Amino acid sequence: DGGITQSPKYLFRKEGQNVTLSCEQNLNHDAMYWYRQDPGQGLRLIYYSQIVNDFQKGDIAEGYSVSREKKESFPLTVTSAQKNPTAFYLCASTPGQGPQDTQYFGPGTRLTVL
Amino acid sequence: AQSVAQPEDQVNVAEGNPLTVKCTYSVSGNPYLFWYVQYPNRGLQFLLKYITGDNLVKGSYGFEAEFNKSQTSFHLKKPSALVSDSALYFCAVRHSLGGKLIFGQGTELSVKP
Numbered sequence: 001d002g003g004i005t006q007s008p009k010y011l012f013r014k015e016g017q018n019v020t021l022s023c024e025q026n027l028n029h030d031a032m033y034w035y036r037q038d039p040g041q042g043l044r045l046i047y048y049s050q051i052v053n054d055f056q057k058g059d060i061a062e063g064y065s066v067s068r069e070k071k072e073s074f075p076l077t078v079t080s081a082q083k084n085p086t087a088f089y090l091c092a093s094t095p096g097q098g099p100q101d102t103q104y105f106g107p108g109t110r111l112t113v114l
Numbered sequence: 115a116q117s118v119a120q121p122e123d124q125v126n127v128a129e130g131n132p133l134t135v136k137c138t139y140s141v142s143g144n145p146y147l148f149w150y151v152q153y154p155n156r157g158l159q160f161l162l163k164y165i166t167g168d169n170l171v172k173g174s175y176g177f178e179a180e181f182n183k184s185q186t187s188f189h190l191k192k193p194s195a196l197v198s199d200s201a202l203y204f205c206a207v208r209h210s211l212g213g214k215l216i217f218g219q220g221t222e223l224s225v226k227p
Contacts (some may be wrong), residue, residue, distance in 0.1 A: 042219040043217040086157075099213070103160075105157035
């Protein structure tokens with residue numbers, strides 16, 4: 001997990017509220033990613049960013065938004081439009097944009113909707 | 115389309131015995147293959163990857179994996195399992211020309227003393 005921090009570790013949200021999950025990396029990596037993990041479903045890509053001020057939707061972007069104003073930061077906002085947001089959220093980064101680059105993961109944020 | 119399958123939801127092994135966690139993939143071209151491990155409520159830790167070259171790849175914590183192109187497999191192995199190896203293991207694949215990293219659904223490894 002070294003080099004990538006996610007906060008908070010646990011987050012509780014009431015229905016109808018937006019919440020923002022933080023992801024910071026000090027690895028000087030170009031690309032950053034957000035995944036959602038649900039039991040038995042592996043990891044699903046929400047959004048990714050290959051360069052500052054640019055990002056693309058992944059497979060399950062609906063109800064989520066991101067920004068990439070700084071190279072080291074890639075926050076994820078879970079909006080009230082996300083119907084089932086309770087999950088474990090993982091941020092990752094890669095040194096470059098090559099397919100051989102290894103993705104390194106943060107420790108994750110567990111979001112629970114009350 | 116790319117895909118990866120981990121046919122076993124759970125693998126049970128006695129401590130000291132060899133372990134194998136299976137992974138098969140589907141890619142129309144050359145694959146790049148990765149293995150990760152996840153401990154409870156933690157992020158994924160990188161174990162090893164196959165890019166090109168020797169089909170036997172050695173990684174962290176004594177793990178290794180063998181790339182078999184004819185069987186489209188990339189099974190994870192360790193000669194002698196430890197109780198501390200108990201965790202969730204993910205295989206992932208990406209096409210060598212780029213695209214998303216596709217993850218399998220994970221295999222829960224349980225090593226009993």
